[in-house]
Amino acid sequence: MLPASYTSVLEAKTRDEFRGEVVRFAQNLGFETVTATAVVDQPGTSAEFFSVHNAPSAFIEFTDDREGAKIDPVMQHVKRHSVPIIWDQGTYTSKSLGPMWEQQAQFGYNTGICLALHLPDARHFVIGVDRAEGLPRQPFEVSRMVADLQLFAVYAQDTALRLLIPDVIEAERPRLTPRELETLRWTMEGKTAWEVGAILGISERTAVLHINNAMHKLDATNKHQAVLKALRLGLIR
Structure with missing residues (x-):
């Protein structure tokens, strides 16, 4: 070809x-x-x-x-x-x-x-x-x-x-950054913000910031709901 x-x-x-x-x-x-x-x-x-x-x-x-x-x-x-x-x-x-x-x-x-x-x-x-x-x-x-x-x-x-x-x-779909998606993936695995920070090489505070940003973009009231919405949207697997 x-x-x-x-x-x-x-x-x-x-x-x-x-x-x-x-x-x-x-x-x-x-x-x-x-x-x-x-x-x-x-x-x-x-x-x-x-x-x-x-x-x-x-x-x-x-x-x-x-x-x-x-x-x-x-x-x-x-x-x-x-x-x-x-x-x-x-x-x-x-x-x-x-x-x-x-x-x-x-x-x-x-x-x-x-x-x-x-x-x-x-x-x-x-x-x-x-x-x-x-x-x-x-x-x-x-x-x-x-x-x-x-x-x-x-x-x-x-x-x-x-x-x-x-x-x-x-336009209707939320746009999450790669870091926000990574924090959600590790949160899905049951990791705490401190553990997510250690895995990704960032501070716990920064990990919390990424999780909170993801929650806001997904209109979720907590990180667990954010994970479920991201799974349903196919943003994480």
Whole structure:
């Protein structure tokens, strides 16, 4: 894969430009269709999905089926793992979901590769490439495809978060500094402010200041509530 495919996606200025770069990359890789999605976990509600794709128009309604995504083995895999999944008919039949595969296969979704990058601040980037024909028989060829997709995802995720997520959602999320997040992580582990300070090489007073700032940004009444809110928002894991 030409290095230009990776760098050019970083330079996309609009959603349409980003979509064009994603589609071009997928087709150069040997896949007819592609979906790239920025996901934002929202506290107390369902996650928000913002996608670009070149799915056939007749297939769009099927891809927008949130209920189907809850049982789709590919979606469930990337939700929980960062390791790419190479999927085909067997992926679905092994879960007694053969009819689901048959429905999507009508539109050329017979096999593919999908992966997710799980990022800070409850952000995720998911990209999947699909095609009607089987993957190459040579393992090294498939490994090359996976590696190219993984590298492209690293470049594309920054552009996806920048161009696909509405500004209003960005504005609603608290922004904690790395130090504030670190103090919350150690607080979650049951460490006192003195212990957090010793671990991070700062004074107890400074550790308390970081915890208090985090509590204020998260609108929490105590440090334990701050930890719970940060976990729910995906700010810490």
